[in-house]
Amino acid sequence: MAKHLRLNFIDGQWIPAESGQLRENINPADFADVIGEFAESGGVDVDHAVEAASAALPAWRGLGPVKRAAYLAGASRLLGERAEEVAAVITREQGKLLSEARGEVSRARAVVDFTAGQARLLGGVTAPAEEERTFAYTFRKPIGVVGLVAPWNFPLAIPLWKVAPALLSGCTAVLKPSPLTPLTSALLVEIFQQAGVPDGVLNLVQGDVAAGEALVANAEVAGISFTGSLPVGTAIHAGGAHRLLRTQLELGGKNALIVCDDADLGKAVDAVVHGAFGQAGQRCSATSRAVVDVRVRDEFLERLVERVADLRVGPGDDPASRICPVVNTARMDAALAAIAGAQRDGGKVLCGGGREEREDLAEGCYVRPTVIRDVPWDSELAQEEVFGPVLAVVDAEGFDEAMSIANSVKYGMSGTIFTASQSRAFEAIDRFEAGMLHVNRPGVGAYAHLPHVGSKASQYGPPECSPQVWDFYTEWRSACISY
Incomplete structure (x- = not known):
């Protein structure tokens, strides 16, 4: 240099x-x-x-x-x-x-x-x-x-x-x-x-x-x-x-991806993996909440956890790595504290939940990609930005409750919905209190010629x-x- x-x-x-x-x-x-x-x-x-x-x-x-x-x-x-x-x-x-x-x-x-x-x-x-x-x-x-x-x-x-x-x-x-x-x-x-x-x-x-x-x-x-x-x-x-x-x-952002009961679960899982764990979750538009209809929750989580558990954590210059480190020890400590807080609030860690334990990664800021279920919609993990590879899964009893949960935070950066219903998709776009909206695709950012914009805080x-x-x-x- x-x-x-x-x-x-x-x-x-x-x-x-x-x-x-x-x-x-x-x-x-x-x-x-x-x-x-x-x-x-x-x-x-x-x-x-x-x-x-x-x-x-x-x-x-x-x-x-x-x-x-x-x-x-x-x-x-x-x-x-x-x-x-x-x-x-x-x-x-x-x-x-x-x-x-x-x-x-x-x-x-x-x-x-x-x-x-x-x-x-x-x-x-x-x-x-x-x-x-x-x-x-x-x-x-x-x-x-x-x-x-x-x-x-x-x-x-x-x-x-x-x-x-x-x-x-x-x-x-x-x-x-x-x-x-x-x-x-x-x-x-x-x-x-x-x-x-x-x-x-x-x-x-x-x-x-x-x-x-x-x-x-x-x-x-x-x-x-x-x-x-x-x-x-x-x-x-x-x-x-x-x-x-x-x-x-x-x-900031505390972005929700809604999974409806008629969603293509394979595509929804792909979008969550990309949105929640790409760049170790360090994006203002990262998917930090999956709001999932209880009728498809168990199948969705089974597919998601299988995928996330296979994500290899490692240095960004290693072609085998799928999850990079977080940027410094302060961000690592914040992610680990958020996980511990979610467990105190009743959340259940399905995968991840701590530092990556491989010996060759001991001298780096590595957090295992973490999925936490049973997260109360009004708990700290569901309301506050983590900026790390931590996904909160929140249950919803149908579309209306899912929309209410998605809009319950002070932020409004990105909103995403997976559904086969055209009318439900357009209604979600109208009701989301967020600036960048997505249907049946990952909810991170937009094209270079579309406004990068949020709402609320x-x-x-x-x-x-x-x-x-x-x-x-x-x-x-x-x-x-x-x-």
Whole structure:
């Protein structure tokens, strides 16, 4: 790894944090693998990055969206050329399977390509004037400097689906990634640098809470786009409220997959295995609850447990692995605590239930994929996000009760139903209190050109990965010209 990738990137230069402090980045699959020591930044570093972004703003804004899109296209091409390198880094520092990392690179490129294609659509409308010899129209202007605060679970895709629209809109940006996945974001920024993006347009500040708080507090920052936990998102929104800071918040999820009595159980089991245990359950759209009609529950569980018990836990770079490690010991401890809490609440562990006990995995963050039945609908496991490979199975007496249970949580990221009834499927889509809806397919995310959006406590502000994202990065103007 090139040494410069451990630094901040400000105004076109790779520089250390002012404090000189560093943070270790460790492979969650192998504690002995120290990837590197990365800059641990504070307020001074953030302020320098914001100053650089502010200085670069007028020229970048004046370039126009079509020319800005050319930089995105160049970055997408370079990312394609370095796809295997980037995927390997994602697996090493985040832990996910190499196949999942490759999928993330592909998804990230699709989002950038979709965003670049919006360049010729990023306009306003003409409107009738009430006076003679008058021309009336609307147009968009970028809001200015934006802070992009990204999580560790998709360390390439989520930063990119913030960076791409920010830059196309004419904003300049300061990216603050998770301290758990700093190298992936450094590679991302290096790719944009190689694509020729002017100095100061995209800046990188590595670090944790201090850097994030400084971004929110800096008066030159016009907006914060954040993906992460509900408590942190709420703190960002509250912290900037006094100055009317614009926020875009994509938060947690506690997603339900409903299995009706007429469901294709084989397909439902496939979807649950993919949705609950892919990426070790570390997705905001992960299937964390299976709400199952009691008339098919036993057969469903028999099939599901047989599948889950055969999932091999191991390092992401091992082709035989089917379940990757969780990202760090804190997430591992949280998953194990959730399992223990569910057992105290009356849940019965059908498979998994603890750390993976293989001796060769002792020095990693490995949790066995866990299925727990008889989970009360209002218990902690059925209500609160785990972000690990833990599935709660909740009984339902028919469709109406299943819908009620699915909507009983404070979150509303994803909702899924398996049924052979067309009318029931459409009714579920209408009744789900969630942003991304699925019928007879896995309930994780959506296509690159569909809004990544939640409802209730899962989302605040315009959705990402969609034309609606411009309502965050730009603001409207209207003009009337008499002649």
